[in-house]
Amino acid sequence: MKKSEAYSHRKVLPKSPTDIQGLDEITGGGLPKGRPTLVCGGPGCGKTLFAMEFLVRGATEYNEPGVFISFEETEEELSANVASLGFDLDSLRKRKKIWLEHIHVERSEVEQSGEYDLEGLFIRIHEAIESISAKRIVLDTLESLFSGLPNPIILRSELRRLLRWLKKKGVTAVITAERGEDRLTRQGLEEYISDCVILLDHRVTDESSIRRLRVVKYRGSSHGTNEYPFLIDEDGFSVLPVTSLGLNYSSSRERVSTGIPRLDTMLSGKGYFRGSTVLVSGTAGTGKTSIAAKFVEAACKRGERSLFFTFEESPSQLMRNMRSIGINLEPWEKKGLLQFQATRPTHYGLETHLTTSIKLINDFKPSIVILDPINAFVLGENQTEVKTMLLRLVDFLKMKGITAFFTSLTSAGDTMEITDVYISSLIDTWLLLRDIEIGGERNRGLYVLKSRGMAHSNQIREFKLTDQGIDLLDVYIGAEGVLTGSARLSQETKDDAEQLLRQQEFGRREFELERKRKAMEAQIVMLRSEFEAEEAEALKIIKSEKVKDERFTQNKAKMAKSRKADANTKTTGAK
Amino acid sequence: MKIKHDKPKTSRTKTSDGSGRRRFLERSTHAAKSGSDRWVLRLYVAGQTAKAVTALNNLKLICEEQLKGKYHIEVIDLLKNPTLARDNQILAVPTLVRKLPLPVRNIIGDLSDTERVLVGLDLIERSALVGKQ
Structure with missing residues (x-):
């Protein structure tokens, strides 16, 4: 009814x-x-x-x-x-x-x-x-x-x-x-x-x-x-x-800097898309948090708000660590542009995490949100739940146009691509940090695994944390493969030495040539002077011969005169 | 107080018909024990409904037989005094409240089950009810 x-x-x-x-x-x-x-x-x-x-x-x-x-x-x-x-x-x-x-x-x-x-x-x-x-x-x-x-x-x-x-x-x-x-x-x-x-x-x-x-x-x-x-x-x-929420959010074309110029370059020169989802994965100590911190710093410098969920470090520890690589987050936190939220993921259930996170995001209204690391949520066999939670969070953030930045810790020995595969479909830009072990040392390599909607670099870069900040360097690619760290340095030195040798060789050859030219020129001078000497001698002889000849002719004429010769023509002709 | 014994009671059970109740009351020795000088009984009703009338009649009957001469019945109509329901925590009607002697006791219903009324008023031991339902 x-x-x-x-x-x-x-x-x-x-x-x-x-x-x-x-x-x-x-x-x-x-x-x-x-x-x-x-x-x-x-x-x-x-x-x-x-x-x-x-x-x-x-x-x-x-x-x-x-x-x-x-x-x-x-x-x-x-x-x-x-x-x-x-x-x-x-x-x-x-x-x-x-x-x-x-x-x-x-x-x-x-x-x-x-x-x-x-x-x-x-x-x-x-x-x-x-x-x-x-x-x-x-x-x-x-x-x-x-x-x-x-x-x-x-x-x-x-x-x-x-x-x-x-x-x-x-x-x-x-x-x-x-x-x-x-x-x-x-x-x-x-x-x-x-x-x-x-x-x-x-x-x-x-x-x-x-x-x-x-x-x-x-x-x-x-x-x-x-x-x-x-x-x-x-x-x-x-x-x-x-x-x-679904998938009906609009996507921004705006780009935001990663805070690392060389990384921006790798992402077709401009950085991440605003409102996209970024994942950095890598084994322990590869610098995931540092990349996150750099991103936060860049956002704060632009005057945007950042919300940093840290599940493994306390905010003060994190800030101290970041200071050691030249990233000072403290002033931004004091200014109110940066807010840390430190909780142990095991404290609450996933749902509670999700709901508190969303509440915080609604209250703070950040333009970027960091979750460091997301796999802190994975306990036992709950990967599906974690994925669901992240999916909801990602949807929510995309609706709000907030750029999400996740880090993911992969365990050594695992293929990183497999470890994170359960969330890969959610990710727009995926940076991979990996260890490169050559010559008894461990170095970090960074590359862009995927980045939707942009022509990103396919190059591996060496990722260096210095007390001035983060550096991305070209790796050495030569006959002996990809080299990083000291191996790269020593290879570069070797190359330098070789180059020097080659340069010296060039110099030596040039010198030799010069010397030869000089020898040749000296010879030319000598020959010329010899020739000149000969020429002078010859001319002198010619002259004296000519004088002799004239005298002979004069004498002959005198003689004929004296003999009253009638053959004038002959005389004139001889003249 | 004059009580009509022959009033027809629709919900009367077998054990609480006239003869059964009398036999039961005669057995009751508990009444003497709790019998103090003055009984104040208050009956809460909501309007003159059939249940209200039945309850009052049953109550009068029991009192005449058990507490002759030393009881006082007040009838409170909650429709007329609605706030009293809140003040006295009354939910069900009819509700019979034994104000005196202390402690206060409550019985709900039209009081057609005399044995239970007697138990509720503490006039007989609860054990007398064992096996009876």
Whole structure:
């Protein structure tokens, strides 16, 4: 009947917002307005707190006064218990926003004779509702009536009547119940309260406790059906519907510097994408944290906030260690740009870690988040859970556009790629630090295993931690393979010596050539002078011969004259 | 106080019909022990319902037989005085409260099971109920 009604009107079921972080998202706006909701769970799972927060938020945020009928705790106990969550019940009571009523039931004091009904309870609830014009009511824990009053058959019919009566009154009710053995509640209340059923769970696995919430049923409304982790802390109840985040976040094209110029170069010159997920993996002591610290420092220098989760070192130890390689994080922490969160991963369960992390991130609003190292969470065989948790965290961070930086410790001997394979699909940029052992020493090599969406370098760089900071050096690639460290240095020296020798050889040859040229030139000079000497001699001879010849001719003419020769022509001809 | 014995009782059990109750009351020696000078009994009801009327009639009957001359019955209608439900921690109605003699004792129901009323009022030992259900 209800279904057909809903279809014909296409009306959204009116809802009463709980203002409990995350719950309204799962339920699409809150609990069904004017109807009872069953909240069930084992002891200590947070039923009372859930109910109380629903009431207090209603009173303070939505101006809906509420009545809290407690069958277990007295008014004073209730006030004291929730005071630690910042709820000032006394003040709310004075302002007629909250009405607390303790209903005392104890079987040993009651004798039954004949039939009875619960009109007394009805009158009390009615009085309470009327006195503050309540819109919300909590009955915690209604099932106490079963242990306090005889004759369950009468009780059942009376409870059924009570629920109908509450519905008719139009108050939004939260009814808590203890979890039963093989059903939701011990007394089968879920049979009567079928509009909305919420199950709270508190279980301990691997020595750590996990709180979860599940909406078992929500009549007339769609709702998230998963188990959602929730947290009870000083701000009350918070549910994290992060599993519903999905992949519809937008990706940034903006790049952020890694803080190491040469590494930026390796990542196509600009560094990581903003909002991407970066993983640095490597064996112990390869400098994973240092790369993280450098990234943090760069972010702080840009004036961005960083949240640093450290699971193995205390913040002061970490800062001291980073100072030794020239990274001073302390001023940034003082300035409030950097916040450390140091916890042992074994202190809480994964869910609690996730929820506290997300809360912290929401509060601090960082632009980068470091988790150092993520595999501190892996205990035994819980890799799948760790992956799920990281997946949720990554989704959450991506939604917020926060750059995530994880480090992962791989154990020596393992193939690093395999050790981290369970999270590799989440990672956008994966840097690998590996040991290179050559010539009796251990050096660090860094390369980019993958980096989505950019043309990254395929080169191995030698990664050096000095007291000035981080250096990336080209490795020696020669005939003898990849060399690093001293091997690289000695190879380089050897190369230098060889080069020197070669240079000397060139010089010697040049000199020889010069010498030869000089010898040749000297020879030329000598030959020339010899020639000149010969030439001069020859010319002299020629000259004297010519003189001789002239004289002979003159003498001949004189002779002819003297002999009166008539052959003038001959003379002139001879001339 | 005049009591009508012949009032029909719908929820009367076999053991608590007229003759059974008389026999039972005669056996009762416990009454003498707890019998103090003054009994103050308060019956909480919510309106003049059938159960309320039955309870009052049953109570009067028992008192006449057990506590003649030394009892006082107050009937409180919670519909008229709703705050009294809170003040006296009343849930079920009818509820019979033995204010005096102390300690205070509570019995809920229409008081049709006389033996249980007597146990509740501490007029007979609980052991008298063993085997009877």
